[in-house]
Amino acid sequence: xxxxxxxxxxxxxxxxxxxxxxxxxxxxxxxxxxxxxxxxxxxxxxxxxxxxxxxxxxxxxxxxxxxxxxxxxxxxxxxxxxxxxxxxxxxxxxxxxxxxxxxxxxxxxxxxxxxxxxxxxxxxxxxxxxxxxxxxxxxxxxxxxxxxxxxxxxxxxxxxxxxxxxxxxxxxxxxxxxxxxxxxxxxxxxxxxxxxxxxxxxxxxxxxxxxxxxxxxxxxxxxxxxxxxxxxxxxxxxxxxxxxxxxxxxxxxxxxxxxxxxxxxxxxxxxxxxxxxxxxx
Amino acid sequence: xxxxxxxxxxxxxxxxxxxxxxxxxxxxxxxxxxxxxxxxxxxxxxxxxxxxxxxxxxxxxxxxxxxxxxxxxxxxxxxxxxxxxxxxxxxxxxxxxxxxxxxxxxxxxxxxxxxxxxxxxxxxxxxxxxxxxxxxxxxxxxxxxxxxxxxxxxxxxxxxxxxxxxxxxxxxxxxxxxxxxxxxxxxxxxxxxxxxxxxxxxxxxxxxxxxxxxxxxxxxxxxxxxxxxxxxxxxxxxxxxxxxxxxxxxxxxxxxxxxxxxxxxxxxxxxxxxxxxxxxxxxxxxxxxxxxxxxxxxxxxxxxxxxxxxxxxxxxxxxxxxxxxxxxxxxxxxxxxxxxxxxxxxxxxxxxxxxxxxxx
Numbered sequence: 208x209x210x211x212x213x214x215x216x217x218x219x220x221x222x223x224x225x226x227x228x229x230x231x232x233x234x235x236x237x238x239x240x241x242x243x244x245x246x247x248x249x250x251x252x253x254x255x256x257x258x259x260x261x262x263x264x265x266x267x268x269x270x271x272x273x274x275x276x277x278x279x280x281x282x283x284x285x286x287x288x289x290x291x292x293x294x295x296x297x298x299x300x301x302x303x304x305x306x307x308x309x310x311x312x313x314x315x316x317x318x319x320x321x322x323x324x325x326x327x328x329x330x331x332x333x334x335x336x337x338x339x340x341x342x343x344x345x346x347x348x349x350x351x352x353x354x355x356x357x358x359x360x361x362x363x364x365x366x367x368x369x370x371x372x373x374x375x376x377x378x379x380x381x382x383x384x385x386x387x388x389x390x391x392x393x394x395x396x397x398x399x400x401x402x403x404x405x406x407x408x409x410x411x412x413x414x415x416x417x418x419x420x421x422x423x424x425x426x427x428x429x430x431x432x433x434x435x436x437x438x439x440x441x442x443x444x445x446x447x448x449x450x451x452x453x454x455x456x457x458x459x460x461x462x463x464x465x466x467x468x469x470x471x472x473x474x475x476x477x478x479x480x481x482x483x484x485x486x487x488x
Numbered sequence: 489x490x491x492x493x494x495x496x497x498x499x500x501x502x503x504x505x506x507x508x509x510x511x512x513x514x515x516x517x518x519x520x521x522x523x524x525x526x527x528x529x530x531x532x533x534x535x536x537x538x539x540x541x542x543x544x545x546x547x548x549x550x551x552x553x554x555x556x557x558x559x560x561x562x563x564x565x566x567x568x569x570x571x572x573x574x575x576x577x578x579x580x581x582x583x584x585x586x587x588x589x590x591x592x593x594x595x596x597x598x599x600x601x602x603x604x605x606x607x608x609x610x611x612x613x614x615x616x617x618x619x620x621x622x623x624x625x626x627x628x629x630x631x632x633x634x635x636x637x638x639x640x641x642x643x644x645x646x647x648x649x650x651x652x653x654x655x656x657x658x659x660x661x662x663x664x665x666x667x668x669x670x671x672x673x674x675x676x677x678x679x680x681x682x683x684x685x686x687x688x689x690x691x692x693x694x695x696x697x698x699x700x701x702x703x704x705x706x707x708x709x710x711x712x713x714x715x716x717x718x719x720x721x722x723x724x725x726x727x728x729x730x731x732x733x734x735x736x737x738x739x740x741x742x743x744x745x746x747x748x749x750x751x752x753x754x755x756x757x758x759x760x761x762x763x764x765x766x767x768x769x770x771x772x773x774x775x776x777x778x779x780x781x782x783x784x785x786x787x788x789x790x791x792x793x794x795x796x797x798x799x800x801x802x803x804x805x806x807x808x809x810x811x812x813x814x815x816x817x818x819x820x821x822x823x824x825x826x827x828x829x830x831x832x833x834x835x836x837x838x839x840x841x842x843x844x845x846x847x848x
Contacts, residue, residue: 379573382540387638388561388590401577 239463246456253452268457277432278458281440285419286465288350288436292357292418293411299358300365300410301403305395307366308373309381319370326363333359334427341428348430356424361414368413372406373399405479412469412477419466437462490549491516491674492537492642497546499532499698506532508698509546514642517672519665523685524695525721531646533695534678538644539563551641561590566635567644570651572627574619580630581615587638598637605636608667625656632667642674649684661687682722686710694718712825716832719761719825725789725800728767731829732760739824743795745774748821750837758835759827764789764802766823773818776801780811790815 245253246268248261272278307315334356341352376399384394400407422438429435435443441458444451470477490513499507507529514520522530535541537548539560548556555563566587574583581602588598606612609629619627628648635643648664649657665688668675679685685692686706694701694709694717702714713719719727731742739747739760747762774794782789783805790801790809801817809815826835 377571377573379569379571380575383567383569383573383575385540385560386538386565386567387587390559390561398575
């Protein structure tokens with residue numbers, strides 16, 4: 208958009224755009240606000256007359272959640288699974304994406320297309336055969352099985368995204384580095400990786416997000432309470448006889464916390480990465 | 489001893505031959521231009537010298553050392569890329585220092601050399617900027633500077649000026665020529681622009697379809713093109729080429745017009761070539777119907793035809809010839825090139841022999 212066209216826009220149009228933006232922001236943010244405020248509101252108020260702004264704040268749900276339930280364990284499980292998924296996704300998808308963009312590999316189009324194809328399967332379709340396989344090798348009901356299943360979602364995404372990213376990066380940069388005295392690996396580490404930070408951050412966030420919020424795979428793979436992840440744990444709080452909204456809201460708020468932190472810290476790269484992918488994709 | 493020696497170097501991709509047995513010795517201080525249309529193998533040849541493409545067969549010596557299978561970093565070369573390939577995340581200073589750092593040059597010494605190179609190229613004020621803040625010409629200078637600080641045995645330049653606008657290209661061309669003379673290192677320069685090749689080269693290597701067509705000094709390839717391809721490729725506007733027959737001391741162009749034949753030409757079918765600038769207006773000669781007149785300032789180019797065949801004639805400035813007119817042109821017999829119509833190779837003539845003896 209040129210500044211000229213912005214200059215010519217009527218005040219009415221500007222107002223309309225701001226209004227629309229505000230409406231969208233409200234639409235997106237209100238549930239989050241409601242979640243947080245509900246987690247801090249006394250039960251009485253929540254069930255009878257919830258006001259927009261809580262009249263009294265309490266941390267009772269957080270206490271009960273952290274002291275009396277498996278939530279801390281589940282949180283830890285989720286964290287372990289998500290971090291492991293991110294780490295493996297990063298290492299493998301960087302290697303695969305770099306390989307298919309830079310090396311002459313037979314059928315590399317098929318590799319990338321196959322990855323994307325796998326991504327199109329709904330998780331549930333993959334979860335059941337995967338579970339059977341894990342059971343066969345004795346991996347069922349382990350965090351490892353969950354990590355492996357999450358990789359089925361994150362790897363195609365990572366490879367696909369980084370493929371576009373590496374493809375857009377002129378090969379001459381690495382060649383220049385090699386002429387300048389780097390080995391191929393050195394050129395990759397010193398030139399390609401630093402330039403790929405936005406892409407890497409984007410993939411890491413998406414991988415974390417997918418793993419952290421996954422419910423389907425966890426539901427199929429995990430049976431024991433000790434290995435439950437947070438989304439599974441929260442769901443099991445919705446019991447047949449009681450519905451502890453406060454605890455659930457507190458748990459949900461805590462789930463959102465690491466994501467929120469990651470977005471705030473990395474949003475600069477994240478936006479760069481998204482647009483880079485968008486231009487190339 | 490040659491600084492760089494290519495000995496029967498070949499490159500094949502599967503069953504496709506990209507470069508066919510190139511042999512070339514490059515002396516210290518010599519500027520070699522690899523010239524040819526796109527896809528002729530010139531860039532591939534350069535990249536084989538750089539080590540960015542593997543050499544299928546043959547031997548490559550740099551500084552007397554066999555580097556055929558060494559990594560680029562171990563070859564004592566520096567390269568300037570067509571798109572400059574500056575590291576976008578590094579400052580200009582860091583870009584130029586990088587190669588020295590990788591080679592373990594002491595930081596103080598590296599800084600000194602970067603300053604000196606920047607001074608030489610007039611980019612000192614840009615040292616702390618990032619590549620994206622630079623114009624094309626400035627980036628080109630930085631790319632040159634990055635190669636310069638390394639002080640390699642041979643500089644490799646892959647179409648370094650093709651991303652610049654015409655005016656800047658001419659200026660940078662002059663600068664590169666001066667720079668090369670000043671540093672006195674071997675340089676291999678790839679381009680598809682014959683003007684660049686003519687103006688820069690000590691020797692031109694003309695390539696086509698992976699084969700070397702001719703190696704020679706600029707005026708040598710201009711005066712005595714080895715075959716029809718070289719004849720057409722070197723020179724602008726390009727040489728007029730006609731199917732013709734030699735008979736009775738005349739070159740009889742298909743269509744009827746005649747030109748005087750060079751001494752010692754044997755009777756028979758030929759391809760006759762004559763440069764536009766070798767043709768002149770005469771009272772009686774080849775009748776040229778002028779289709780267009782291009783005024784180039786100091787020169788006037790007539791674009792016309794002789795019967796079915798097109799012909800270009802380059803004259804000193806003439807304001808009096810209009811499109812639609814018919815003029816008569818002819819040429820000095822010594823300026824007429826004859827080629828075998830089947831092999832397209834140059835047919836020896838008396839003037840060639842004479843020139844050769846004076847050169848020897």
